[in-house]
Amino acid sequence: MxxxxxxxxxxxxxxxxxxxxxxxxxxxxxxxxxxxxxxxxxxxxxxxxxxxxxxxxxxxxxxxxxxxxxxxxxxxxxxxxxxxxxxxxxxxxxxxxxxxxxxxxxxxxxxxxxxxxxxxxxxxxxxxxxxxxxxxNTKKNVSDLREVFENFYSACKYHDSYHQYCFDSSGMIKAKIKELELRNLLQDYLNENVKGDVQTEFCTDYYNDEESVDIYLNDGIQRAIIEVKFSFAKKYYRGNTYYPFATRIGDGMKQLDKYAKHLAKGKRQVDFGYVYMFYCNDFTDIEIEEKIKEKYDELKPELSKDFFSIYKTTVTNNLRNWAIS
Amino acid sequence: MEKMRYLLCLFIYALKRNSKISINTLFRYVYIYSVSCDYLENSQEKEGEVLIDKNIGIGDYSILFEAMQRLNETEMITMIDSANLMGTNKIYVFVENLLTNERVKHDLNRIIYFVGVISNYSEDVVLSIFYNEPNVVEVTNRNESVVNLKKNKLYELLMEFEKVANEDCGKNLDKYDVFTTWLDYVFEKYVQGKVKNE
CATH class of the missing domain: 3.40.1700 (YojJ-like (1)
Structure with a gap:
């Protein structure tokens, strides 16, 4: 420097x-x-x-x-x-x-x-x-993340580049597209559109390197953590990893719970927590919302108060809506 | 903690009256002030150590937080929400009453000038200034959390810049000009980082 x-x-x-x-x-x-x-x-x-x-x-x-x-x-x-x-x-x-x-x-x-x-x-x-x-001043604050997520989803749906990056010429999601690639797409967008610092693999536990959250944002006023997950049905995906949608939602929430507890232990305040789910399957929007709600209700008894103090919502991104221009 | 309460009072007095102040930004101002004092005032009173919280991006967090709570208890400030506060009339009267003391007048003069420069930058930029402060960079790279100001890296950087600007380039910068140029430099790098993919 x-x-x-x-x-x-x-x-x-x-x-x-x-x-x-x-x-x-x-x-x-x-x-x-x-x-x-x-x-x-x-x-x-x-x-x-x-x-x-x-x-x-x-x-x-x-x-x-x-x-x-x-x-x-x-x-x-x-x-x-x-x-x-x-x-x-x-x-x-x-x-x-x-x-x-x-x-x-x-x-x-x-x-x-x-x-x-x-x-x-x-x-x-x-x-x-x-x-x-x-x-x-055109960038958003961390408190506006819900709006930023909507704008990101619109960008995925209408900007050709996202589709080209993830799908091959036969309309299948490429094998190389996994959590890291999807997380980076989201992280790049957040970095360009949200004020402040956007980090990946932010460590929530000083003593255990494994405990790192996917995306961490700090706009100078408030902070948020995002756990990124994906679930692609085999018929749409060339890769080998298959996670059932509801299971993956549950994994996301449980992981967010773990991070929330670690952060609270160290008195390191975070204001918002999100699970961000990229998916591609044959469920309708209503079925998707129901599955999320069911999983949340199922896990509620075991999730900590630290989780509930930061968790806002699970945001979904349906790759089937990523149209080719 | 007394010293921190005093500093916080002066800073709140220097900021815009009756408007909300972001707590984390206020705490960052105190850190940046502490670390740049050596250079700006050419002072001999070198600060000892400052404990950094890399995650929130703040120095001396627990001491400052405690000081802030004391101010809240004595109604010098109002907490607007978990992220912001506002000075009450009490704090303005308190500081004004202290002004009969020459030392306080001198300190407040310095802090107002400092605030005058740094309050031009938005909260996210102040966060970036914190993270790019040379002492914080070094401590972060070494995975430590204590900044030792006896060997102040910001002081060294600003002195070097002053020398280059005034001796080699024939400029006539005062201490604050050098400091402000550094702030603008970090600001520019931060904005470049935000638009590089566009």
Whole structure:
């Protein structure tokens, strides 16, 4: 990582941290122009600046003059109800001749002037960060996993690539498609569409390497674990592994139970647990739902409270619906 | 624990009033602050050790959690749900009353500046910053869980970058510029990891 990071030195900008602070101040929702001769005065007095901005009237545009001893004066230079262009014109008129730094914040916008000119050296850098954040904002949270699973299922049904990956030219599921391949399909999709960290083979028990859960997600706020299983009827599958549907659902739940207990023992909080079942057989949707419910009812007496505190549902993905385009 | 309660109070004061704060993100801020202090303040007070929880992605979890519970018991904070909290009026009054003490004023000034920079990044990015913090990376690679800050790898990395930027490239970066550039670098890598298959 370090040589990669050091490469960034030649494009670095000496006003970047001040710009970030400006965005923070802009979130206080007031119209303020901070003027100072030396950049150091800003960080040295940030506490007082924050307190005064919070106290300042929303209806006015304020000018804070910062010097060596802190906030030297605070005057009102206009009314904040003016539109954005009028605001820029006002700032320009008043501070064009000022040779020091002007930090300007108003209604979510923020920028800097130095020696009467708006600082544009940072523009590319700030735009890049904004674009990256916009992209991230399209990703979902862990709490939205049910919706993400639906979207994944739609992708499987309508995007050719999934069908091509799993089925051969005669319409049979390829022999190489097993739990690992299916798990990776789901994991790739989750990584692209959910914020945060998506890991596979996450170890739930420090002392026993075998106790690893298929997929683990952490979006910075909440965490989820997913146990992936599959059940393909022989007539649709070239591989040799055959697990009856209901049995496999039961295996998934029991395994989730084991992980939930291990995690609880180590006080490692997880908020959601799912069993994800890829299947291909002749059962109807209603029969599938019934089988899941029956298995759940059958296992209920032996499953732990840790399981029940995290288990949300069993999600199914029927490969027979993966149509060729 | 007292120190943690103090830190948490200052951090909550620095964050946006009357809005919910993600607990895990708050705890991550405290870790990143502790580990970057050496560099940012050029301070001699080197922190000793920090216990990492690699799974949740947090340092000193049990100490911070206990401190948070004490704040809850004394009604300085309200728990909105299991993942979020909010500061009550009591905590703002408490911190403001402490400001007659120069040391507290100085600490709060530093924390507000730190929060001003790091609160621009969303929770998932802060998680990624935690996992990519050089001390955490090293400890994770060795399958351990204690970060020893006497040999602070983040400090070394940021010092090296500062040297390259200011001496070799003629820039005029201050400590926070270097730190912010590192944060943006991790942010970029994280986003690239999310879109690489598109």
């Amino acid at each position: 370090s040589s990669d990071f050091l490469e960034k030195a030649k494009n670095s900008n000496s006003l970047i941290s001040e710009h970030k602070i400006l965005e923070y101040l802009a979130n206080l929702g007031k119209a303020v122009v901070i003027t100072l001769d030396k950049l150091d005065y800003f960080s040295e007095n940030i506490l007082d600046i924050k307190i005064e901005i919070e106290k300042a009237a929303c209806s006015d545009i304020h000018n804070f003059v910062i010097g060596e001893s802190g906030i030297e004066s605070q005057i009102v230079i206009g009314k904040s109800y003016i539109n954005e262009l009028e605001f820029h014109n006002l700032v320009d008129r008043k501070f064009k001749e000022y040779s020091g730094y002007c930090f300007v914040v108003n209604a979510g916008i923020s920028y800097m002037m130095h020696d009467g000119e708006i600082d544009s050296s940072i523009e590319g850098c700030l735009l890049k960060t904004k674009t990256m954040q916009k992209l991230l």
